[in-house]
Amino acid sequence: MEFSQYPVDALLKITNRPDLVFTEGQGMWLTDHQGKRYLDYLQGWAVNCLGHSPQCLQDALVKQAAKVINPSPAFYNEPSIELAALLTENSCFDRVFFANSGAEANEGAIKLARKWGKLNKNAAGEARYEIITFNHGFHGRTLATMSASGKTGWDTIFAPQVPGFPKAELNDIASVERLITDKTVGVMLEPVQGEGGVLPATREFMQALRKLTQERGLLLIVDEVQAGMGRTGELFAYQLSGIEPDIMTLGKGIGGGVPLSALLCREEFAVFEPGDQGGTYNGNPLMTAVGAAVLKELLAPGFLQSVKDKGQYLRGELLKLCEKHSLDGERGEGLLRALKLGSNIGAQIVDIARDMEPVGLLLNSPRSDLLRFMPALNVTKEEIDQMISMLSEILGKIKG
Known part of the structure; x- marks a missing residue:
């Protein structure tokens, strides 16, 4: 099938892609190279929090591109200052470092925690470096963030792993307490495990975890790359539990579709010194201008x-x-939801939904018995009804 004027073999194969090219997108809809439209419940894996090509994103890109695109992170730029201020004014954090991806933000959080553990040694005068993470958690695809993740099979793909990430069980505070040693510096988790199958941490667990980490002098790090930026109905998922973490990471929705992420921390944990952390594009004004535009939309009255x-x-x-x-x-939580299918038909549903005529439906199955829904946060009830109707038709055919 010819679907592009260019050879697709030039792309390194890292995933199995269907033979179609998306050429346009608007809101909850994508259009492919043959003009077929698709109702999109992936939205770039929870990236397009305002849907495809929202006007505020277009305006921010055009306006900033005419001013300055990359003055170098060695200098201040106005959009990054504005976005940092908006984030700290609306959270419990005081300092922000901007990066390009969730994995990069999480890598920075790990480095920040280890630096703090080096400055705040254990009773024997040794640096603390271990960060307790969770089975089924997902923190990215760098070597350190893969090691921090609890995804099955990831411990062998690029072995040996980066040491220092013992795994607890989500919503089991005793499993966390058992792993604490004199080497432990903190605990890192997703308030809602996205890739793990949309598994929310309970309010009670988050509150118990905050109490335990404070009592034991440990950092609490929340990875809100997927669950943050309004996805749960609160601006940040930690707010669901009424707690205040020490470090937070953001990605996906913060850029609304452009590569942007952030590492946030409270003042007492801002221990990086010049040279400890950096990146060619950190705080890029083109990206942070978009981030500021996205955040202003989320903060508009009634949006959340x-x-x-x-x-x-x-x-x-x-x-x-x-x-x-x-x-x-x-x-x-909010508009990050999962449907438990009861049998391993997830991949089958995804394929049938995409190939429906005249309109396709884009779905995600992170586990074979589960569908995950990550619509734009401004999805309409009519678009929810349309997806439900299409999915019900598919289920009727498969299950009889």
């Missing part, structure tokens, strides 16, 4: 409440599907 309302609506419609097709239930 609308995410909560539509999250509840999606939850209700998914539960109706469960009843109609004898599925195992749903879970999630």
